[in-house]
Amino acid sequence: MGHEWTNLSYANVATTSAVAHKASRNWEDSLARGGAAEFDADAEKLGMMPLRVAAAKLLSCHISDVFCGSSATAMMSSIAWAVMPSKSQNIVSSRAAFPSTVYPWSRVALETGAEVRLAPYNENHYTDPRDILGLIDNNTSVVVISHVEYANGQRYNLREFSKVAHSVGAILVVDATQSMGMVPIDAVASGADVIISSGYKWLRGTYGTAVGYLSPEAKKLVPGIVGFRSNEDIWDMRSDRMNLPEDASRFEFTTLHFGALRGLAASIEEMLEIGIERIWEHDLSLSDMVVELASSRGLEVTSPKDDDQRSAIVSIRPPSEHHSAEIVRRLQDEFGILVTDRSGMIRVSPHIDNDHSQIEFLFTSLDKILAN
Numbered sequence: 001m002g003h004e005w006t007n008l009s010y011a012n013v014a015t016t017s018a019v020a021h022k023a024s025r026n027w028e029d030s031l032a033r034g035g036a037a038e039f040d041a042d043a044e045k046l047g048m049m050p051l052r053v054a055a056a057k058l059l060s061c062h063i064s065d066v067f068c069g070s071s072a073t074a075m076m077s078s079i080a081w082a083v084m085p086s087k088s089q090n091i092v093s094s095r096a097a098f099p100s101t102v103y104p105w106s107r108v109a110l111e112t113g114a115e116v117r118l119a120p121y122n123e124n125h126y127t128d129p130r131d132i133l134g135l136i137d138n139n140t141s142v143v144v145i146s147h148v149e150y151a152n153g154q155r156y157n158l159r160e161f162s163k164v165a166h167s168v169g170a171i172l173v174v175d176a177t178q179s180m181g182m183v184p185i186d187a188v189a190s191g192a193d194v195i196i197s198s199g200y201k202w203l204r205g206t207y208g209t210a211v212g213y214l215s216p217e218a219k220k221l222v223p224g225i226v227g228f229r230s231n232e233d234i235w236d237m238r239s240d241r242m243n244l245p246e247d248a249s250r251f252e253f254t255t256l257h258f259g260a261l262r263g264l265a266a267s268i269e270e271m272l273e274i275g276i277e278r279i280w281e282h283d284l285s286l287s288d289m290v291v292e293l294a295s296s297r298g299l300e301v302t303s304p305k306d307d308d309q310r311s312a313i314v315s316i317r318p319p320s321e322h323h324s325a326e327i328v329r330r331l332q333d334e335f336g337i338l339v340t341d342r343s344g345m346i347r348v349s350p351h352i353d354n355d356h357s358q359i360e361f362l363f364t365s366l367d368k369i370l371a372n
């Protein structure tokens, strides 16, 4: 039985874009018909290209700067093992960061004895950027941040972070899973060394695909995870040597769900046609409305509101007699509205598929729930 959902939770899981769904399904259908007859060695060799081309346009960088993977976490792990900060070095991040942004580094630190330094956050899950920057010193090997924090939508200035990181010889690694597809990103101008993003949130792809960017410096790294695709000619298979490609594809190591990649490429191309600046404006205007309607009801918005630090993720503190988990569940069960319960807040994260009437619907539904 079908259900009409109002998905206002792109920070969780997108309603897959129709073009991504179709491309992914078509690829699966072709495999189910004829295996390698319909997806041959050449197709497999070039399997990453549509996504690399689309992502390069979205990030204003070159195709050779882009690599594809199955998840943001797997990419981050390969980067962390590649960098492998030593015992005398430290890794700087924030306590508010999504665990997958930090865990790969904690795992490496467990091995090498490197120090992991995490900046604190306040009762609104806000991290003062100066608290992160203040942890950076001459022994910092890597600064790793989530461009937009998942719980409250706080956005960091990448340029500011890359400048400070580089001033001590550290690299800046950015998890853009909560920003790419929502916030315009100029990868080269940001100064970031690594940018990675999962595909199933703001980029509106399916599960099973992710995309990354490497600066010239980061392209010198030897990936922590390798496989047959790590050799520059993937079909020249000899296990007695491994010649890594010079470009970012050196971080691609094996087969992926190529349909998911094609789908993500199609979704990104669709977004490029709309224009990322226009999407950002649209998303912000929806989040403005969330802030306005919450405030007019006396509900506290805990996300940053100033233009330099906000995003389309808006978190609302429920009235003290209510629990966020209960409200979120009832919004879904009784009204078909998807928002997320994060850190005791109601997290709303609208995107291009949403319009202002759906934000209105969220609040009239919330009124009914809060009334009884």
Ligand SMILES: Cc1ncc(COP(=O)(O)O)c(C=O)c1O
Pocket: 011, 070, 071, 072, 073, 074, 098, 100, 101, 146, 150, 175, 177, 178, 197, 198, 199, 210
């Ligand atoms: C900032 C951030 N990074 C990474 C992830 C997980 O990405 P993946 O499932 O591709 O490993 C999430 C998921 O919520 C996230 O919010």
